[in-house]
Structure formats: structure tokens, C-alpha cells
Amino acid sequence: MGLLDVKDVNKRFGGLQALGDVNLSVAENSVHAIIGPNGAGKSTLLNCLVGKLIPDTGSVMFAGRSVLGRKPYEINQMGISRVFQTPEIFGDLSVFENMMIPLFAKRDGAFRMHAFEGVTQERGLIGEAEKMLDEVDMLDKRELHAGSLSRGDKRRLEMAMCLIQRPKLLLLDEPTAGMARADTNNTIELLKTIKNKRDITMCIIEHDMHVVFSLADRITVLAQGTPLVEDVPENIKGHPKVKEAYLGEAA
Amino acid sequence: MLGLGKKDLGLLAAVAALTLLAPFLLNPFPSDSSLAQFNAGYPDLMQRFVIFGIFAIGFNILFGLTGYLSFGHAAFLGVGSYAAVWMFKLLTMNVIPAIILSVIVAGLFALLIGFISLRRSGIYFAILTLAFAQMSFALAYSVLTPITNGETGLQIALDDPRILGVSATADGSIPVTHLFGLEMRATEILNLGPWQFQFSAGYYLCAAIMLAAFYLSIRIFRSPFGMMLRAVKSNQQRLYYTGLNARPYTLAAFVISGMYAGLAGGLLASMDPLAGAERMQWTASGEVVLMTILGGAGTLIGPVLGAGFIKYFENIFSKLNDNVLHGWFAFLPDGLENAVVAIIHPFVGKGWHLTLGLMFMLVVIFLPGGLVEGGQRIGRLFRRKRGSEERAAQQTPAE
Amino acid sequence: MNVKPDFSRHANQAETAPAFLSVWDMHSYYGESFIVQGVSFNVHEGEILALLGRNGAGKTTTLRSIARLDNPQVMKGEIWLDHQPLHRMKSYEAAQAGLGLVPEDRRIIPGLTVEENLQLAQIQPPIGWSLERLYELFPRLGERRRQEGVTLSGGEQQMLSIARALARDIKVLLLDEPYEGLAPVIVDEIEKTLRHIKEQGMTTILVEQNAVRALQLADRAIILDTGTIVYDGSAAEVLGDADLRAEYLAI
Amino acid sequence: MDALILQTLNGLDKGSAYALIALGLTLIFGTLGVVNFAHGALFMIGAFCAVTLQRILSASYVTIDDSRTDFLGNPMEVETPYVHAWFGESVGAGIIEWSVPLAILFSIPVMLLIGFVMERGLIKHFYKRPHADQILVTFGLAIVLQEIVKYFYGANPIPTPAPDALTGSFDFGVLLGFDPNVIIYPYWRLVYFAFAALVIGAVFSFLQFTTFGMVVRAGMADRETVGLLGINIDKRFTIMFGIAAAVAGLAGVMYAPINSPNYHMGMDFLVLSFVVVVVGGMGSLPGAVLAGFLLGILESFASMTQVINLIPGINQIIIYVVAIVVLLVRPRGLMGRKGVMEE
Amino acid sequence: QESGFTNAPTGDTVTLGFNVPQTGPYADEGADELRAFELAVEHLNGGGDGGMMQTFSEQNLDGSGILGKKVEYVTGDTQTKSDAARASARSMIEKDGAVMISGGSSSGVAIAVQGLCQEAGVIFMSGLTHSNDTTGKDKKANGFRHFFNAYMSAAALGPVLEGLYGTDRKAYHLTADYTWGWSQQESIQSATEALGWETVENVLTPLAQTDFSSYIAPVLQSGADVLVLNHYGGNMVNSLTNAVQFGLREAQANGKDFQIVVPLYSELMARGAGENIAGIPGSQNWDWKIENQLGERYKGTNAFVQSFGKKYGFPPSQAAHTCYAQTLLYADAVTRAGSFNPCAIAEALEDFEFDGLGNGPTLYRAADHQCFKDVVVVRGKENPEDEFDLVEIVEATPVEQVTYEPDHPMFSGGSLGSCNAGA
């Protein structure tokens, strides 16, 4: 029994079987990578985990509780945070405010009226937000409009927003896509330290094999909606089927 | 102080000063001069300025922060008015219970409509609110006449039961609204040379309440709640995946702004105890939308400015007739006088709508951020003049 | 009017062939902040130019300026494509003049199917590759031709975006991070495609975070840093010079 | 039974007016994404095209008739239309009588021109602005247009009858085997229905069978990218706006004999037409037409005495009740597309 | 100098407030009212030819203003909304110091403004308001109505309808769903039922309705042979136009010619309805042709038409007439009372009998502040001679026939209260 157990999940879009009998178990405090060709169903699987999509059949258990049928915010409150493939941030708010919102969500739950206190009075939370911004090297952009950040920075911001919630399970959908190589390396380091420092489980989708092989404890290869193989990284690298379907010359 | 930052405190102080001094500021012209027509410092209009200011401030909490455009907000103002007048009819002419009841009733009504309408967003939400308000209006005008007195509007009559008061005064008149004995229509007149200034009890009550409402709205804007509302506007998707439920936030904002509207309605009735069904018509809902955008949606002071602007046109420009025009231009030779009057004629009096329409267009074309932006531009102009020139030259590229 | 200006003042140019695309002293800004500050470079016909730099360096801004999009605004500078003054054109005129941009966020048009997205590109002449030929290049798109474009997986969208640019008869192809989010095999394939179209004489500017891959493909490289060019020279040189790479690309 | 048939007929006719107005509105609102509060004004201007043509055709010269006196006791000034003088009394009267159908031709170029000018001069700058700004500017424009018309034509309705040949009514009941006089329907309303069907069909085919529609939809969703594909979207938006204005105008011209035009008839229809468009679903032309007919028919049924006696006041609110129910059951109206104006 | 009441005029001028609809559907009516007010002021101040001042039975007005004070006036826009009308009236009282408010073009507005004037302590001389309530359950001591009302319309129309269409008729009513509509319908129903007519159906139509086809279509099948349109303004123009479109005017029912009745007429409506109005009976407060056609009894009419027509180029409407008359009546009452004090004026107007204002001998009844005078029954003209000649006078129903007791059930419920002079 892992922290996350996906059993026999199926999802169809019209005539397309996007997910077929997916079984997946993510062990606590591990980094589990999901790789696979474009259109394999990776993002769809993630969508089923966070309540954006409801699978046609199958079950998804998180820490012993089913997530199916729950609203996205309930699932997040259970301890799952997600970084999207195309950055989802609060574009009209400042970088700093973007960091405060997940903090409030963490502290106050899904809804709480704080209509009279000022945001600026929340000293403790502000400190936390600034610390996190510093960690992702964005403290100098604190007051910028998040919408006007460059794409790499938006990604980083989104990741910081998820991390600051200290989720039990962090879902990352191509977190380093479009990031400069140097920053990709920094991100790898960041995720590594976080993993070591905190008790956190990660599920990561990436096409950048450098990232995958530096971080993952286990890798599931998904192709056409079904898991092809699941194994430790070393074995995946050499796997002929994976090479053919996915890795090409990169391996 | 007051839990506000320096800038907000300054704004609040400025607004307080302006409202307190309004009787002077709005009456800049001597009362016998030909420009006296432009004076707006009489109780009815001053009350309207601040009451519609309250209405617009409340609307802005919903629209400015969450971006949910309600096209039926006048319904809450309407039910607030009805509630207040019924309070006058049944309980007492004291305005306090009436105002309290109007806020509560409007809040409940908003809770009901908001709960249903907020299931949709964007234009679908706007049309849902519009539909509810139009329904309220149509019913108030016809089948609900026993409650609303239909077309005429709910009025106070000589035979009202009024439990904590008299049905009629000793001399057979209808009693007037008051605040613990202070009559709302009581007005002190100060004559200073040719100038005349009116200090109305009703106005100062409204102004005080408006300041409180404004203060509250600043607090909401600066609070975590306000930030959540802006987040709703920015990206609801992200909000949900961050573990927050947008629905109660928007519903709370909706109810709060409905209560502001109810407060405005209650005050309108307290100043002039009549509640007309037209208060709930879509044009009235549209008006508060226009006030907010015209002033600057999402800004603190904008909606108040917008409210003042529209009410000024409605009340001052509609009263300029040819007779007045001839009065102004009497100094010109006859032919010229007639020509000038003929040119201005279509824009005033019965043409006041034309001027209002043109003003809407000019403001939104040239001041995309509303009147507030106009103010900022003027402010910047002054600052730039003072500031060193080379910096200005460096900053904005010339095109 | 369509006479190429004399750019010989521009220093680091060993004019062998006449430049096909010339950018001269271009300054672009968003709102009040200047992003591109005096960029000049030439691209020769049939050449692949790699445009590199860290996140936020101004790569996207440069490409968007060349494509004459409304935002950023170009304050001064000249852009010439094959003797045509792009800097005097609107974006649709530039496109008619032979410019093709694959934007960084792919920009698949919502509400249109895959095929409609492609057809849209062929409404205004000059028309480039036929749909059959494009489906041959990207079979995945052929399979999904009736699906709404925006529901494609990330990688599929990237293919569609490239295909859409090729569906027009363009003289220069601007690619903003085309590999982002693509499976390694697909990256290989796209690289092959780019080689293929280069052989047919296409001139290309390639913005890419995967600098090594880009440099392997490119003839020349330009490195941007905070809106100015810090390197302009052969791609092989950067690839071979570890110091240079470390200094500007941190790899 | 006969009552139901009659009200269905009625509803179809009412619905065709709603559908026609909503069609023009949805071209601008659902397709170009501009909240055009001036759409009602375009409808009104269309109706006044008919009034204007009628006035032009009956332009008269004045002669003094000493044998009669006017209300002040002065000799009477008699006006004779030029067309009477030129073509003889009966032909002249005939021309004036046919001014509404003639106005269809007259109004098309006028409305196209108004649409083009409006789009180029004003709306163009508002595509990227928030909907709220669009509301403000088009509402301002609507007021201005309305006041201009009021300045020249007054506030009172102006009778603009249909040609005599098309007045009177047709007895459907007899056709269906009912007694005479049970189901009768005015000719002009039948003409209106046919005309609406024609215009709706024409607009559909134009948008469906040409690529124009796809381009405009695409341009609405993402102007920038469409520009990158070499398409001058601005030009197409202008054309689209012109078409929408012409459709609104035609709806107005044809409506003039049904209800005498007055300057605020546009505002009277404005809210209703927005409701129709939204109930139909944003961005859907068939939705707008369907919703127009649906609301027309339900409104007719709700005005039957049997229904009113059952639920007092239902005729006052039926449109809104239907709107609420539809929007709660179907999140994007009857046939709305996802993502269009949902934020 | 007078004092002790609201806006006691201090200088050598006195200000009157004319509150009319300047925007909205009744804007043209409001414009005509305003013309009449301006003309009245001109006459009061000694300008022009004096109009009805010369024919007025009281000869107190001499062109020197009112009580020697020059008359000035302010105008405002009621927008035909009670709210806006009250705001406009309040500004006239608070800002401009008006001692009297007049105008209005709808009963709802009139009642609302009347209530305000009562509270503020100024006189309200209502303009166009036809609902029974204005001087019925909503009557006020400070308010006065010269215009006739729904009951009077019905009482006058009854015998005429009997003469035209007999006693065996089945009537179908369409009624505007608001105060005035109900009041009109109730009155006409009771008057026609008294003749022996049967009321088949009464359908309430929404005020905002523009297309009445779905209300008109079922009329013929209902077995009715008369359609009564209790509509006014745009509603009436549209419902009548629709009725004619549906062929009701040519139709036969129960072996008789089908008939349409519009109880309350106005010249502007007739113009809006065009040829559709031909032959359709209704009632008016006054008509500009009445003195020419029915003689001396209605003197004043021609004098007014002359001075109005000379100034503006067309004959006055009944709206203009009633507003002009109200202004003169007010001025005269002030002069007789010797004071601008509303209570003194009210006293001067109560049970005041006068003549020469175009309606024949008239009484301002003290009990409810309603004027009692003849009612003009008209019908749409078949072949109008010119654009102003839209209606023909059928008869002038004598005042006795339309007078009712102050406690008539249709008018009961309210009380005048006592006059309020304000501050």
C-alpha cells in the first residue's frame, strides 16, 4: 500500500481510450516519475487524481481515502498539490500575493472570512512566503505582477506556491519545461533538498530525462493510456521497448 | 491608525473632509448669480451623492474585486427601500430600525439570489441576476401591489398603524422620519453674503454612514478576504487547486454588496419615505454598473466619483432650460445670444441624456481607468512638472 | 521603397552572402519597461540561427517584435526580410511577406478542430505545404484531425503549431521553444524535420532552452542577456568552448 | 386547441422578431465578443429608415387654399407630395404606401455604412478592453443615437403602415377546418415571419458555407494568432459588424408596420435580446434563433387568460423565469460554446 | 414680506416648479405641457396676448405677475418615474425655492409628487393624471387636480356607447397592469355593465409590453364583440395598431360589427396610431375645437388656441390646456387669498367655482380637490383634413352626469388630511 494507489482506472474521451486499466502505486516519501510519449495520458491521469476529471471506472486512494467524487479543493486540503503543464497562477496579483494565498488555504481551510484584518498584519505568513520566494530565487520579483513574468519564472512561481503548502503529495506536470538549463539544475537541487528535508512524496511528469533520472526513485512508462513498464531508473534506461516508444537516441 | 496604511488613511481623511465640507464645496456660486444653477449643495442632491456612493462602493466589492458583473443589483436597493418604508408604516418613524431592517432584508434576498446565480459565471451570471431583478420589478409593479403600492410606490399614509409612534401628528399631518427626534429634513441655512449654504441633518447622517461604509470597504480590500476575491477574478481554477472553495467567497461578497445596496435603499427611504418600483428596473441596475466603471472599477474611490458624476447630470443638467440659457447669455447681442442658446439647447434640459451619453463615451475612450485615472493623470502632470526633466524624458518612450 | 539599407556599419558581420533577414538596432518595450535594448543581427538565407539566453532575457520579446505583434511595442529599429521593410508592417502583412512564427505557448485556436486550425493558415496566400504532406510529417495530427485542437496533449499541440506555420509558404520560420514538452523521440523527429526543411532552403531562427541540441542543429548562435546581444558567432564555437558556455548559458 | 394553435402561430411570429434581433446581436456579442448595448439602437435606426423613406417619398410642396382655413383661422396651407404631382395621384399614393418594403433596399446600404463607421470609429478600439468598458461606451452611444433620433423625430410613435395589399389578415382556421374567424393572422406578420426566415437562412449560409465564419470565430478566440497566419482580421470584423448592423436594421424596417417606431423602441428590446442571446448560448447562432422562438412561443402561451388565471402575473415574468430555468439546467444556455464569455 | 411657510417668496419674484417628463415615452407630452407653462408665465407677467386670462371668470390677474411679484420658473424631468420625479421636485423646493409644483404625466408620478408636496408644505397643481386615486384614496390637502378622471370618463362614455352600440354587448378588456389601468378598467366596466353589457374577460397586460398580438389574437374567439383598451401612451398606440392588424375593426361577432373603445384619448396618441384610430370612441378632458363646435359655453378655448398656436405653430393638446389652466388657477387663488401661504391658497381654491377656462362652468370641490366640469366624448376622425384634425367631438357630457359623491366606493379610503404650510 502506497501513499497513492490507483487501481484499474479507465477514462475515455469519445472514441479515444485515454487511460486503460491504469494501476499505479506511489510509495510514501518517494519520487515517482511518469514518462511516456506525447498524448500517452499522463496529464489525464493527473487530472483524475486532483478531481479535474472523473475516471469512468477504477479507484484512486490517497492515504487510505478515496479521492473520487471530491471537489478539487477538498483533494488539495487532503494534501495533494499540483503544478500544471501550462502555468496556472494568479496573473492579476503580485508575486507575493500569489504566495500568500496557498498559505491562507493551508492555515484556514477552504473558506474563512478574514474581512477586517489586513494582509500586512500576517507577519508569520509573510515571513514564510518570503523565505520560500528566496528559496526559488524570486525575492527580488516580490512586487511584480505575476502575469508579466517570463514563462520560466511563472513555472517557478507555481512550483513555489505548491511547495509552500507542504503537501503530502506533490504532482508536477513538466515542472522544468521551458526553464533555462541552469535553472533546471537549480530546480532539481531544490526538489532534492525539499525531498530530503521534508516528508514529501512527489509524482513527476517530465520529458527531460536529465531531470527524471536525477530525481526519480521509480519510473512508470505510460503509452497509449496503459502502463508499459514500471521499474527503477537504471532498468528503464536500457529497456528496449521504452527506447523505441519514447526515448529514441536520448538514452 | 484604524488599522489602515498611510495611503488609505490619507484617502479616508480626504473623503471625510470632502463629505463634511460638501455643503460649501458644492455651492461655489452665489445663489443669485446666473451660475447658481450649477450649485449642487442642496440636501436632496447631497444625500443622493452619498447614498448612491454607498450603493456603488458595495457594488464595487463584488464587481471590482471578483469581476462578477451583477446586472440586477438594484433589486437589493429596492427591497431595502420597501423594508424601510414598511418599518416606518408599522413600527416607528425613527430611521435606525428601518435602516437595520433594510440591510437585513437585502442581505437575505441577496443570499437567495446569489446562491442560485453564482452557480454560473461571466455573462450567464449577469443574465441570471438581471432576470431576478426584472422579475422583482415586474412583480412589484403589478401583482405585488398590496405590498409595494405598484406604480406609485410605497408611501406613508395618514392611517398607518405605527406601533411605536403616532399615525398622524397633532395638526393632522403625516409624521416625518427622524433619528431619536432629530428630523431628517431639518436644515440649517447659513447665509454668507450672497452665498447660501444648507446643512441638512439627513445629509450628515448619510455622510457619516457613507464614511463608515467606505472605511469598511477599505478594510475589505486590504484583507485576506479581499485578496481571495481578487484571486477569484484572476484564476478560479488555480484557487480550487490551491484548496480554496471559491463559491462561499463569491457568495459572501455578493451578500455584502447586496447589504450595501440595501443600506443605500434604506437611507433613500429614510431621507424621502417613498419606495418606487423603478428603483429595481434594469436601468437602475445598469446605472450602478455605469457609476462603477465610470469612476474606475476596482478602485476605492472611483465608484463614489462615478455616482456623483451621474447624479449631478441627472439632477442639474436636466433642469437647465432655454430660459436659464437666455439668462446666462443675455449679455451677448441678441442674434448671437440666440445662436449660442440654439447650439447648447440640444444638450441640456430634455437633452440631458445626450450629454450624459457623450460623457460616458468620452470618459471611457480617453480615460480607460475611469475618472480615477483622470485624477491620476492630472496628479502625474503636476508631479512631472516638479520632477527633474531629464528623468521624465528618459522614462516613457516617445512614439 | 523596398531597398535594403546599408547595414555595413554593423561591426561583427563578415558579409559573405547578402543578409536575408536583418534586424537593426531594435528597441522594444512593454508598458514602461524596455526589454529589448538595441538588438542588431543578420540571418542569411537557408541558415539556422539559434537564439539563446536565460529566462527573461528577451528571446520571446525579440521574436514577437520581428513578427510585428502589438505587444511588445517596437520603439525604434528596422527589420528587413528579403528587401521588405517589416518594421513598417502590421503582423498580418509581415505574415504575408513570408514570416512564420511558432509562438511559445503554441496558440492553438480554441473552438477549431485540428484540421480547421490548419485550414485557417491556408486562407490567405501564399500557401505552403499541403495538408496531406503535413499529415505525412505528423501522422498523429492526421489521426486527430477532427478533434478540437486545444484538447490535444501538449506535444501534439506543439506539432500542430509547427505544422500550421509550414502550411503557409514562408521565407523565415521563427520557432519559440519548439522542443518544450515533447517526448525525446518527437524531439528527434522535429529536429529531423527542421533539417529537412533547412535543406529545402528554409531560413530559421530557433529559440531553445535545450542549448546543446539547438547548437548542434544551428549554423550560428546569438546569446541574449537582459535585452542585449552578448555573443554573435558560429554555433560550433559555442559548443566547443566550455568557458563561453559556462559564462552565458551556465552549462 | 384552436387557442393553442393561434398562440403557437403568434409565438412563432414574435419569436421571429426576437430571433432576428438576437441574430444580429449574437454576431457582435457572441462572435466578436463585444457587449453591444447599442444594438437596440441599430434596430431602432432601421425602423427609422422606414420612417425616413416614407417622409422622403411624401416630401411635399405647399400651396395656399383660400377656401379653407387652418386652426388659427388663416388660409389653409395644403401640402401635395411631389410624387403625386409627378406620377399622378394614384401612382404617387401607391409609391408612398409601399415605402416600408422599399425601405428594405434603402436601409441596407445605410445600415452597412453605420455599422462600418461604428466599428472603425469606435468599437475597434474596444475589442481588447474589458466587457465593462464596452458596456459603458456602447451604452453611451445608444443614448446618443437615441437622443439624435428623438431630436429630429420626437418621442411620439410615428405610424408607418404596411402597403394596403399586405394589411388585413388571413384566415388559417378555415384552412384547417375550423370556423371562420377563429384562427386569423395578419398578412404583414406572415411576411415578417418569411422575411426573418430568409434573413436567418442567408446569414447562416454565409457563415457556414464560406470560410468567413471560421475566420471570424478564430479571430475572436485569438486575434493575435490569426494575424500571424496572414489574415487581416480587422477587415473581417468590420464586415461582420456591418452585417450585424444590417440584420438589426432590417429587423427594424420590417417591424415598423407592426408597432409604430419611436425613439426608445431599441431600449425596450435591448434587455430582451440579451436574454435571448444568452439563453441560446454564447457564440451559437442556431442557439440564438432557437431561444428567440422558444421565448416567443412561451410568452404567447403565458399571455393566455387560462394561464394567467392559474398563475397571476406569469405573463410579466415568463421570459425571466424561462431564462433562469434554462441557465440553471444548461450551464451554457441551449447551445452555447464552452469558454465564450464565461469569465 | 410673508413668512411662516415653505419658500415664502422674499424678493420681487416668485418661483414656480414645472416638473414634466422630458425623457422617456411621454417626452412629447411633457414638452407640450412645458410650452403651456411657459405661455402661462408669459401671460402672467404681462407678455403676449393674455390668452385665457381675458376669458377667465375671475378678473384678478392683470399681467403684473402674482401679487406683484414677477413669475419665474424652473423645470425638471420626471422621467415618468416616481423616484426621479420626487427627486426633481425636491430639488425645485430645496434649491430653487419653488412655492408650487405642477406637471406630471402619469398618475403614479402625480401621486408620489403630491405626497412630497404635502410633506414639504407646498401646493401641487397636478397636470396629467387620470387615475381615480389621485383625488380618491391618495388625495392630499395640498394637492389639486383640474384634469378629469377614470370614473368621469366612464360615466361620460357610458351613454354614448349605448347610443352607438346598443345595450346588448359583450366586452373584452385589455388593461395595463398598474394603478391607472385598474382604475380605468374598474370604472368603465361598472359603467358599461350598468348599461347591460356583459364583461367577457379582463386581461392584464404588462406595462413593458410592446407587441400585443398574443393578447389580441384570442379576442375574436372569446365571443366578445367589443374590445376595450384600457391603455395609454405607447401601450395604447401599439395595442390599437395590433388590434386593427388582426382585422378586428372589420370583423363581425355575434351578428354585429365588432367595435373597439379607447376610454382615454390624447391627441398625441391619436397621431401615433394614425389611421387606425378612425371611428374609435373615447373621452378627453378638453379639445381645441370645442368652442367652435359646441359654442360659447366653452369660451376661453379659442383665446387659448390662438395664443398657443401663434407662439408654437400648432394647436395645444389637452395636456397643455390643463397645465395652463392649473397655472392660472393657482395665480388667481394666490391673488384672491392675498398670500402665497399654501393653506390660504387651498382655502381659496376649495369649492371655488369658475368659468371661462375652456371647460365651461367648473367647480373645485373642497372634499377631494377634484375639478368637476363637462367631459368631451370624441371619436377618431375618418378623413382628417390636416395633421391636427384627428378627432371629432361626439358630445360634451354635462358635468351633472359625471359628478359623484366624495365617498363613492371607487374614491374612498384616503383622507385629505390637513393643509401643510411647511416651515
Ligand SMILES: Nc1ncnc2c1ncn2[C@@H]1O[C@H](COP(=O)(O)OP(=O)(O)OP(=O)(O)O)[C@@H](O)[C@H]1O
Ligand atoms: N478533453 C479531451 N477531449 C478529447 N480528447 C482529449 C481530452 N483531453 C485529452 N485528450 C486526449 O487524450 C490523450 C491524452 O492526453 P494527455 O494530455 O493526458 O497526454 P500527455 O500524456 O499529458 O501528453 P503530453 O506529454 O504531450 O502532455 C491525447 O491524445 C489527447 O488528445
Ligand SMILES: Nc1ncnc2c1ncn2[C@@H]1O[C@H](COP(=O)(O)OP(=O)(O)OP(=O)(O)O)[C@@H](O)[C@H]1O
Ligand atoms: N506582457 C508583458 N508585460 C510586461 N513585461 C513582460 C511581458 N512579457 C514579458 N515581459 C518581461 O519581459 C522580459 C523578457 O521576457 P521574454 O518573454 O522575452 O523572455 P524570454 O527570454 O523569452 O524568457 P523565457 O525563456 O522564460 O521564455 C521578462 O523580464 C518579462 O518579465
Ligand SMILES: CC(C)C[C@H](N)C(=O)O
Ligand atoms: C397620463 C395620464 C393621462 C394617463 C396615465 N397613464 C395615468 O396614469 O394617469
Ligand SMILES: [Mg+2]
Ligand atoms: Mg501533458
Ligand SMILES: [Mg+2]
Ligand atoms: Mg520565452
